Amino acid sequence: MLRFDFFSPEEEIVTTLFQGLDLRFFVKRDDMIHPYISGNKWRKLKYPLQDAYQKGKTTLVTFGGAWSNHLLATACAGAKFGFQTHAFVRGEEVHNTVLTLCRTFGMQLHFVDREAYKNKELLYAQHFGEDPASYFIDEGGYSRAAAEGVSELIEELQDNYTHLFCACGTGATLAGLSLGLGSGLDTAPTAEAPALHGVPVLKGGDFIRDEVAALGITTDHITLHTDYHFGGYAKTKPELIDFIKTFTQETGILIEPTYTGKLFYAVYDLAKQGYFAPKSKILLVHTGGLTGFLGMQDKF
Numbered sequence: 001m002l003r004f005d006f007f008s009p010e011e012e013i014v015t016t017l018f019q020g021l022d023l024r025f026f027v028k029r030d031d032m033i034h035p036y037i038s039g040n041k042w043r044k045l046k047y048p049l050q051d052a053y054q055k056g057k058t059t060l061v062t063f064g065g066a067w068s069n070h071l072l073a074t075a076c077a078g079a080k081f082g083f084q085t086h087a088f089v090r091g092e093e094v095h096n097t098v099l100t101l102c103r104t105f106g107m108q109l110h111f112v113d114r115e116a117y118k119n120k121e122l123l124y125a126q127h128f129g130e131d132p133a134s135y136f137i138d139e140g141g142y143s144r145a146a147a148e149g150v151s152e153l154i155e156e157l158q159d160n161y162t163h164l165f166c167a168c169g170t171g172a173t174l175a176g177l178s179l180g181l182g183s184g185l186d187t188a189p190t191a192e193a194p195a196l197h198g199v200p201v202l203k204g205g206d207f208i209r210d211e212v213a214a215l216g217i218t219t220d221h222i223t224l225h226t227d228y229h230f231g232g233y234a235k236t237k238p239e240l241i242d243f244i245k246t247f248t249q250e251t252g253i254l255i256e257p258t259y260t261g262k263l264f265y266a267v268y269d270l271a272k273q274g275y276f277a278p279k280s281k282i283l284l285v286h287t288g289g290l291t292g293f294l295g296m297q298d299k300f
């Protein structure tokens with residue numbers, strides 16, 4: 001068995017940004033789980049890696065963009081748990097800090113043009129189809145097994161909350177939280193369970209519903225806030241950067257522009273608009289995400 005023990009406390013957030021509101025904000029510090037196997041990626045990799053290990057697989061093969069947290073997490077997890085790692089990276093060959101970290105953890109990178117990248121199963125079959133020791137992990141770690149890993153977050157909660165918020169890329173994390181709340185296909189969450197909210201970081205974020213449903217998990221109890229993408233994936237605005245700077249300076253908790261910055265900003269903006277009933281206790285899942293910061297250093 002591979003050991004996936006970790007520490008992720010819940011902390012109350014105290015910042016002037018949230019002052020004067022009769023609300024309380026908490027953060028689930030999944031960013032503290034591991035410096036490189038960032039937050040939700042640790043949870044998402046847990047069952048796929050155990051499955052790979054039990055099946056005697058020795059090589060993990062995955063996919064991502066050049067600034068992907070998932071690539072870095074897979075590279076580091078491979079090194080930690082004794083797998084070789086390969087990644088198909090979308091687009092022309094580039095050099096950046098994230099890819100250098102991936103290589104340093106032993107990952108072999110294969111750059112593929114955007115057209116070829118679209119068909120991941122085909123890429124896998126062409127390059128690894130003949131290798132019985134290789135193991136496919138989808139882009140962003142998206143899978144039912146990933147959602148099952150994330151669902152365990154719910155059992156860890158130390159307090160009761162009215163709302164639970166996370167950022168969404170592929171939707172696997174949101175799906176996992178929904179599963180953990182007991183809204184798997186046949187059971188609805190109990191009345192005192194927190195309301196589940198997702199903040200898509202891509203434009204047109206309603207697609208997240210389909211991604212959750214595709215994992216066999218109901219979306220009935222999910223609210224999506226699709227207006228906080230700031231122009232799209234890896235796009236930002238000065239307003240978001242200013243918010244991140246203030247938040248980080250006042251709390252000592254680093255958030256970044258790609259995922260967690262948009263999540264925290266969304267909750268801040270909703271709170272200012274009076275979206276939450278007085279006395280609400282809102283928990284935000286800090287899903288980690290160093291690479292979103294590295295990729296946008298020039299904005300700070």
Ligand SMILES: *Cc1c(COP(=O)(O)O)cnc(C)c1O
Nearest residue numbers: 069169170171173259287288289
């Ligand atoms: C990958 C990532 C996400 C997106 O998670 P999904 O399960 O793909 O929706 C959110 N936050 C951070 C920091 C991430 O690295």
